[in-house]
Amino acid sequence: MKCRRCKAPAVMDIRRHNASFCADCFLHHCKEQVRRTIDDFKMIAPGERVLVAVSGGKDSLALWDLLLDMGYEADGLYLGLGIGDYSDESGRMARAYADKKGAKLVEVDLRDDYGFDIPSGSKAARRVPCSACGLSKRSLFNKAALDGGYDVVATGHNLDDEAAVLFGNVLRWSTDYLGRQLPVLPGEHGFPRKVKPLVRLGEREMAAFCVLKGIDYIVEECPMAVGNKHLGYKEALNDIEAQSPGSKAAFYFGFLDRASALFTPQAVAERVDLKPCATCGAPTTGDVCAFCNLVVKATK
Numbered sequence: 001m002k003c004r005r006c007k008a009p010a011v012m013d014i015r016r017h018n019a020s021f022c023a024d025c026f027l028h029h030c031k032e033q034v035r036r037t038i039d040d041f042k043m044i045a046p047g048e049r050v051l052v053a054v055s056g057g058k059d060s061l062a063l064w065d066l067l068l069d070m071g072y073e074a075d076g077l078y079l080g081l082g083i084g085d086y087s088d089e090s091g092r093m094a095r096a097y098a099d100k101k102g103a104k105l106v107e108v109d110l111r112d113d114y115g116f117d118i119p120s121g122s123k124a125a126r127r128v129p130c131s132a133c134g135l136s137k138r139s140l141f142n143k144a145a146l147d148g149g150y151d152v153v154a155t156g157h158n159l160d161d162e163a164a165v166l167f168g169n170v171l172r173w174s175t176d177y178l179g180r181q182l183p184v185l186p187g188e189h190g191f192p193r194k195v196k197p198l199v200r201l202g203e204r205e206m207a208a209f210c211v212l213k214g215i216d217y218i219v220e221e222c223p224m225a226v227g228n229k230h231l232g233y234k235e236a237l238n239d240i241e242a243q244s245p246g247s248k249a250a251f252y253f254g255f256l257d258r259a260s261a262l263f264t265p266q267a268v269a270e271r272v273d274l275k276p277c278a279t280c281g282a283p284t285t286g287d288v289c290a291f292c293n294l295v296v297k298a299t300k
C-alpha cells in the first residue's frame, strides 16, 4: 500500500476515497478536508473568534488542534457534566491539551454553577439523561459564546455522527429536526453561529489523527450512552458502509445537496417566534427557556 500523494509506504487507508496515505499526507488530507468544509459552507471568516466545544474526546480535541494549526483564534469550552469518572477523566484530557498548547480553556461546571449534575438532575427532572445533557450543552454553549464575545461555536461532530443523526431523523421523519440539520447554522435571534467543520471526516480518521499527532483523548464512551438509539444507528450504518464504501458520505451530502432545503421553511418559521427567557434572557418560544425549566426541576 503506497501513499496516494507521495508514494511513501501508507499507514492509513480510506476506503470511501479509495485512497491510502502516509502519516504526513494523512494529516495534510485532514486539514484540507476541514479547510474545504469551512470555505464551502462559509463557516468562519478571517479574524472571527471561535469557541470550540471540547469534551476531551478525539473529535473535539482534533478539531481544536486543526483550528489552532490553521491559525484561527480558537479557545476551548469544557462543560463539567458530573458524570462520575467519565467526566473527571474527560476534564483532565481537555485541560492537559490546553496546557500543552498554551491555549485558553473556558470551564463551566453544572454542579458548581447550576447546582445539579446530569445523572441526578435528569432523574429529578424525569428526563432521559442524554436529553437533559443535550439541552444543557446547547444552552450553555450559547451563553458562553455570547458572554465571551465569540462569533462562532464549533463542535466536533464528524461524518459518522451526522449520518447517524440524519438516519434517526429520517426513520421517524422528524421534519423539524431535518430542517435544522445543517453543518452551519447562522447566528441570529440571539444565537451565535454554530459550525461543524469535521463533517467530511469519519470517526476512524479522527482517532488516527489524534494518535498520529500525539493527542491524548478519552477513549471510553460516556456511560450514559450505552444502549441509546444513536449508537444503534451508527452500527447499522457501519454495516452498510462495510458492504458499500461511501454510503455514509453519499447519504449525508446527498441530503445537504438535494433534500435539506425542502425542510428549512418549517425551521425558519419556528425561529421567528422567539423572545427572551424571563429568567436568563436566552431566546426561547415560551416564557422561560427549557434550560431554566430544567435547572428548577433538577435542583428540587
Ligand code: Q46
Pocket: 118, 129, 130, 131, 133, 134, 222, 223, 224, 225
Ligand atoms: S455526554 Fe451527555 Fe453524550 Fe453522555 S449524557 Fe448523553 S449526551 S452520551 S454526547
Ligand code: ZN
Pocket: 277, 278, 279, 280, 281, 282, 288, 289, 290, 291, 292, 293
Ligand atoms: Zn432561561
